[in-house]
Amino acid sequence: xxxxxxxxxxxxxxxxxxxxxxxxxxxxxxxxxxxxxxxxxxxxxxxxxxxxxxxxxxxxxxxxxxxxxxxxxxxxxxxxxxxxxxxxxxxxxxxxxxxxxxxxxxxxxxxxxxxxxxxxxxxxxxxxxxxxxxxxxxxxxxxxxxxxxxxxxxxxxxxxxxxxxxxxxxxxxxxxxxxxxxxxxxxxxxxxxxxxxxxxxxxxxxxxxxxxxxxxxxxxxxxxxxxxxxxxxxxxxxxxxxxxxxxxxxxxxxxxxxxxxxxxxxxxxxxxxxxxxxxxxxxxxxxxxxxxxxxxxxxxxxxxxxxxxxxxxxxxxxxxxxxxxxxxxxxxxxxxxxx
Amino acid sequence: xxxxxxxxxxxxxxxxxxxxxxxxxxxxxxxxxxxxxxxxxxxxxxxxxxxxxxxxxxxxxxxxxxxxxxxxxxxxxxxxxxxxxxxxxxxxxxxxxxxxxxxxxxxxxxxxxxxxxxxxxxxxxxxxxxxxxxxxxxxxxxxxxxxxxxxxxx
Numbered sequence: 473x474x475x476x477x478x479x480x481x482x483x484x485x486x487x488x489x490x491x492x493x494x495x496x497x498x499x500x501x502x503x504x505x506x507x508x509x510x511x512x513x514x515x516x517x518x519x520x521x522x523x524x525x526x527x528x529x530x531x532x533x534x535x536x537x538x539x540x541x542x543x544x545x546x547x548x549x550x551x552x553x554x555x556x557x558x559x560x561x562x563x564x565x566x567x568x569x570x571x572x573x574x575x576x577x578x579x580x581x582x583x584x585x586x587x588x589x590x591x592x593x594x595x596x597x598x599x600x601x602x603x604x605x606x607x608x609x610x611x612x613x614x615x616x617x618x619x620x621x622x623x624x625x626x627x628x629x630x631x632x633x634x635x636x637x638x639x640x641x642x643x644x645x646x647x648x649x650x651x652x653x654x655x656x657x658x659x660x661x662x663x664x665x666x667x668x669x670x671x672x673x674x675x676x677x678x679x680x681x682x683x684x685x686x687x688x689x690x691x692x693x694x695x696x697x698x699x700x701x702x703x704x705x706x707x708x709x710x711x712x713x714x715x716x717x718x719x720x721x722x723x724x725x726x727x728x729x730x731x732x733x734x735x736x737x738x739x740x741x742x743x744x745x746x747x748x749x750x751x752x753x754x755x756x757x758x759x760x761x762x763x764x765x766x767x768x769x770x771x772x773x774x775x776x777x778x779x780x781x782x783x784x785x786x787x788x789x790x791x792x793x794x795x796x797x798x799x800x801x802x803x804x805x806x807x808x809x810x811x
Numbered sequence: 812x813x814x815x816x817x818x819x820x821x822x823x824x825x826x827x828x829x830x831x832x833x834x835x836x837x838x839x840x841x842x843x844x845x846x847x848x849x850x851x852x853x854x855x856x857x858x859x860x861x862x863x864x865x866x867x868x869x870x871x872x873x874x875x876x877x878x879x880x881x882x883x884x885x886x887x888x889x890x891x892x893x894x895x896x897x898x899x900x901x902x903x904x905x906x907x908x909x910x911x912x913x914x915x916x917x918x919x920x921x922x923x924x925x926x927x928x929x930x931x932x933x934x935x936x937x938x939x940x941x942x943x944x945x946x947x948x949x950x951x952x953x954x955x956x957x958x959x960x961x962x963x964x965x
Contacts, residue, residue, distance in 0.1 A: 526923045621920055621921075625937070626916035626917045626919065626920035626921075626937075627893065627916070627919075627920060628887050628890060628892065628912070628915070628916035628919055629893060629896065629913060629916035629917070629937065630887075630892045630893045630894075630895055630896015630897065630899075630904060630909065630912050630916075631893075631896055631897075631904070632839075632896065632900045632901075632904075633897075634831075634834060635831075635833070635835075636831040636832055670819070670823045671820045671823075671824075672827065677827065677831060680827045680831065684823065715830055715831050715832070718830045719823075719826055719827065722830070751832075
């Protein structure tokens with residue numbers, strides 16, 4: 473028996489059972505709510521502490537809330553979820569595991585930095601396609617205030633950022649996947665990204681560190697699935713920001729991939745330029761809220777039929793930055809289609 | 812991969828340099844000059860007021876330092892100083908008010924990790940290096956001065 477019938481090339485996979493998107497939800501912070509997608513989010517929180525005593529607790533609560541909301545929308549019970557796949561940016565991915573403690577679901581903690589939304593969808597859809605699970609929840613979150621204190625400076629410090637820096641999105645997104653076939657949006661194929669490092673050292677310029685990984689994953693996906701970019705209505709990257717987006721577009725042009733008008737980056741679009749948040753949004757929550765707040769809704773309404781979602785991650789830590797290491801990037805691709 | 816600066820990486824570095832926006836140098840210099848200057852004018856004002864009220868030079872200088880530190884700590888606590896810093900850059904980092912901000916902001920930030928392991932340990936996380944190298948260089952300069960004086964007397 474050929475055990476690799478679902479594999480295409482080295483890194484891509486087709487899912488013959490086409491796991492479906494059953495439900496999705498997004499919660500976003502105030503600044504994100506004031507951005508162009510503000511009206512798309514299920515909940516915009518006005519108090520980013522959510523009444524909790526620490527930012528970390530607030531972030532975890534946001535993740536727990538978005539998962540509960542995602543399940544409630546389709547009357548799914550926590551007991552009916554076979555696995556919760558998720559992660560976040562905090563050390564030891566505590567936001568996700570603390571949320572899992574409250575939810576009482578079997579839990580697989582993932583760390584892919586800001587690529588976590590795609591990573592969780594990738595593994596979740598494989599679990600369903602492999603017949604191991606009926607329903608899974610894929611979710612991730614980030615919070616500006618927890619990311620700042622872990623990666624950068626205290627909030628009240630009067631420091632200056634370069635104009636190409638990005639702003640961590642406060643938000644959480646959840647997608648429930650199911651083996652049931654009576655839902656319109658399906659996950660059709662996947663490409664597991666490789667770590668790509670073009671020797672970028674500036675931790676403020678994460679778009680530059682991640683763009684090569686995104687271009688590599690896209691090129692592999694299109695080659696291995698034998699497609700051209702115009703197969704998709706929309707190709708989405710996670711949080712390259714305006715600098716990373718420009719770099720990604722150039723790298724794609726170098727690979728002779730024509731994106732023309734069918735490409736967006738969640739980080740570049742989540743904030744309006746007049747919000748003055750440097751090169752745009754970043755963080756696990758960035759692509760999670762745009763996917764679960766806006767893009768899946770557009771697919772559900774039939775406005776888009778085929779979408780390639782590629783969340784991008786910068787795999788650095790504050791320690792490796794201080795030790796002068798370069799920043800490895802990663803991107804995973806999930807192909808969604810309306811059946 | 813890390814460290815291997817192949818031609819592929821060099822040409823990518825050129826792309827990054829070309830596509831990353833630069834800081835607006837002249838404008839940020841002006842902002843830093845004006846805000847930094849205003850902070851110094853405020854200091855001078857406090858000092859002169861002190862002198863006018865009959866304080867001696869040393870007491871007036873101390874009053875100026877105390878008041879500037881107090882004001883900076885207060886503005887940090889009120890959430891204003893970070894906004895000033897974003898606008899003024901080095902203009903609000905270099906004066907003593909910036910130093911106070913660099914100690915008060917981590918103290919506020921890490922209060923939730925406890926008064927000893929949080930506030931106490933993290934308070935110097937930004938100001939620490941300034942103190943270490945400031946004190947080291949003052950000792951070094953003091954030693955040079957000391958030996959020069961001996962040499963020139965002898």
